[in-house]
Amino acid sequence: MAILVGKDTKVICQGMTGRTASYHIERAMAYGTNVVGGVRPGKGGTRHLDAPIFDSVSDAVAGTGADASIIFVPPPSAAEAMIEAIEAEVPVVVCVTERVPVLDMVRVRDALEGSKTHLVGPNSQGVLTPQACKLGVMATVHERPGSIGIISRSATLTSEIVAQTSAAGLGQSTTVGIGGDPVHGIGFVECLKLFMDDPETAGVILIGEIGGADEEMAAGYLSSVKAPKPVVALVAGRHAPPERRMGHAGTLTLFGRADANQKIKTLRAAGVHIAPNPHDVAGAMRQSLE
Amino acid sequence: MNLHEYQAKQILAGYGVSVPVGEVAETASSAQGVARKLPSKRYVVKAQVHAGGRGRAGGIKIVDSVAAVEKAAEELLGQTLVTEQTGPEGRSVRAVYVEEAIDSKRDVYVAVLVDRETGKVSLIGAEQGGEDIEERAAAKPSIIKTLMVKPDGSAAKGAFESFAKKLNLTGALTKKGATLFQGLAKAFVEQDASLIEINPLAVTAGQELLALDVKMVLDDNAMFRHQDIHDLQDKDELDPVEMQAQANEINYIRMEGNIGVVVNGAGLALVTNDMLTDAGGVPANFMDIRTTASSLDISAGFDLLLSNPNVKAVLVNVHGGGMQRCDTIAEGIGISIKRCGCTVPIVLRFAGNNADYGRTLLGNYGISYIEAQDMGDAIERVIALVRPEAA
Numbered sequence: 001m002a003i004l005v006g007k008d009t010k011v012i013c014q015g016m017t018g019r020t021a022s023y024h025i026e027r028a029m030a031y032g033t034n035v036v037g038g039v040r041p042g043k044g045g046t047r048h049l050d051a052p053i054f055d056s057v058s059d060a061v062a063g064t065g066a067d068a069s070i071i072f073v074p075p076p077s078a079a080e081a082m083i084e085a086i087e088a089e090v091p092v093v094v095c096v097t098e099r100v101p102v103l104d105m106v107r108v109r110d111a112l113e114g115s116k117t118h119l120v121g122p123n124s125q126g127v128l129t130p131q132a133c134k135l136g137v138m139a140t141v142h143e144r145p146g147s148i149g150i151i152s153r154s155a156t157l158t159s160e161i162v163a164q165t166s167a168a169g170l171g172q173s174t175t176v177g178i179g180g181d182p183v184h185g186i187g188f189v190e191c192l193k194l195f196m197d198d199p200e201t202a203g204v205i206l207i208g209e210i211g212g213a214d215e216e217m218a219a220g221y222l223s224s225v226k227a228p229k230p231v232v233a234l235v236a237g238r239h240a241p242p243e244r245r246m247g248h249a250g251t252l253t254l255f256g257r258a259d260a261n262q263k264i265k266t267l268r269a270a271g272v273h274i275a276p277n278p279h280d281v282a283g284a285m286r287q288s289l290e
Numbered sequence: 291m292n293l294h295e296y297q298a299k300q301i302l303a304g305y306g307v308s309v310p311v312g313e314v315a316e317t318a319s320s321a322q323g324v325a326r327k328l329p330s331k332r333y334v335v336k337a338q339v340h341a342g343g344r345g346r347a348g349g350i351k352i353v354d355s356v357a358a359v360e361k362a363a364e365e366l367l368g369q370t371l372v373t374e375q376t377g378p379e380g381r382s383v384r385a386v387y388v389e390e391a392i393d394s395k396r397d398v399y400v401a402v403l404v405d406r407e408t409g410k411v412s413l414i415g416a417e418q419g420g421e422d423i424e425e426r427a428a429a430k431p432s433i434i435k436t437l438m439v440k441p442d443g444s445a446a447k448g449a450f451e452s453f454a455k456k457l458n459l460t461g462a463l464t465k466k467g468a469t470l471f472q473g474l475a476k477a478f479v480e481q482d483a484s485l486i487e488i489n490p491l492a493v494t495a496g497q498e499l500l501a502l503d504v505k506m507v508l509d510d511n512a513m514f515r516h517q518d519i520h521d522l523q524d525k526d527e528l529d530p531v532e533m534q535a536q537a538n539e540i541n542y543i544r545m546e547g548n549i550g551v552v553v554n555g556a557g558l559a560l561v562t563n564d565m566l567t568d569a570g571g572v573p574a575n576f577m578d579i580r581t582t583a584s585s586l587d588i589s590a591g592f593d594l595l596l597s598n599p600n601v602k603a604v605l606v607n608v609h610g611g612g613m614q615r616c617d618t619i620a621e622g623i624g625i626s627i628k629r630c631g632c633t634v635p636i637v638l639r640f641a642g643n644n645a646d647y648g649r650t651l652l653g654n655y656g657i658s659y660i661e662a663q664d665m666g667d668a669i670e671r672v673i674a675l676v677r678p679e680a681a
Binding site: 024027075076098099100101102103104105106107109110125136137138139140141142152153154155156157158159160163180182183207209210212213217234236237238239240276277278279 | 404406407408409410411440441479482484509511512514515553554555556557558560561563564565567568576580581582609610611612613614615641642643664665666
């Protein structure tokens, strides 16, 4: 079933009665996603978009058997919504919310430790298994069911690569947006592991960018795997203006790792094929699959 | 959000971190007045700008008399200070901080930040601090010691003490160091900081620990719960154009080139500028239209781009997503161009959600543009427009 979500995934939405959530959930339903309910404290027992609303995630899970949740909750309470889903042991949780305070995410990461949840995001476009389940807010124009897994830190760049892999006849098994925030849930490494174990995925595309350490950690993991599936990476920001900063500590922890060219070098050394630009990605993947 | 040194010291003093006695001054005569009140014969006059590397750039002056404080303040105030962290344009000095000079027997380095790899609040330190800490740590990473703390800033019993010992704070200094580090971690969490850096943390002859310089950066996303601190923001330190863009849900950074760039999404924006640069073009800006920007926001962002006199051509590269669609961006561009009547040539590449509708809308606004098939084509066409022979 690709990874994380598939045809049988039962989805609930936290904060479903809001305007943005309603807009996107309606579209997800139209796409064929099996949305079984929503959560909105104080509105339990009512219905919205023809689905039952519950007061809490645990009520919703008990009432519907949901195994995935998508969160549209404003930044001040997004962390509590994520922690509630983690405590209710929802296997897959996507948080779309942008601008969640970093220290709130430190608490969420703490709650994730040893839990049964894969958290995707925050600040994520979500997870899409074409023609099966859309647990997210991404455009569904160019996606096609296929054999390529896509893991990305950037939403619009994902749309771009989805379009190109479809045009190349490869299609996608699942696309995962890990989100652009400094502290987030699932990263490149966990997604790579899931794709390596997924029989429907033949190759994986990583869409990275300057900053953070996800690319370096992915390279470390891939070096440790015997005969991994082919991996192609695009790293955005080779010519980015240098980040303005104060103090020394930013680079101290990174030891020069944030630079795009350094990331490219590290990934290449781990056997990853590098696509310099978006329009090289599908071709590089085709070549490495041959 | 960046704080000035004097603001950061005030906040940390509330958490039991000792700092030298001092006050901020905006004129040379008030600087002299501050010095007069200080219980010291030697003084430090420090430019208050949001950048590191002030010492090496001449922004910190140590003087021996009240008259010399006035003279130092006079030199610094109004000066544009260029440090390794300001960029070539530098920062204009609007205030100085005057404090007692402290004799340091040893300079320690300590900072608190969120480690992106583990997602934990981390204290990092080195027994020898100073302005070259970055170079020395790069050459020898083992000089950096780390302590991960709990999400609430606390740590296991004895953890702060053993961190202090790793920084060679022995004897009576172990306890003092531990108390200071505990206060720092607490301040970091309670104030929603993303960085607190003390460099140097002085060890005095009297076995005291004093924070001689402090840098503190707060998480913009957490300002909703810190209105009091938000009011401390020095708006003069911000780029007015970039601030205007932020108010309109757009990330915008001015650059040196002549090709204005309009993109939705940070990743696609980075890649667009990468491809432009590879092909020999020079972007005039970085622009990332956020998913939350309305058409009016986008029109304001486009106004900003057009207000840059260096822009000779505009590249619009938009992949309509689930949240930010092509038609919203077309509407924004249409409003802006109608408003200013400007005629700079536009190369347009729309893909994804509502691409056709976006093109129709631009047509309805009567805006002419050069249509590109894909990103590569768009970049070729816009570079052709700015070549010298095309002018």
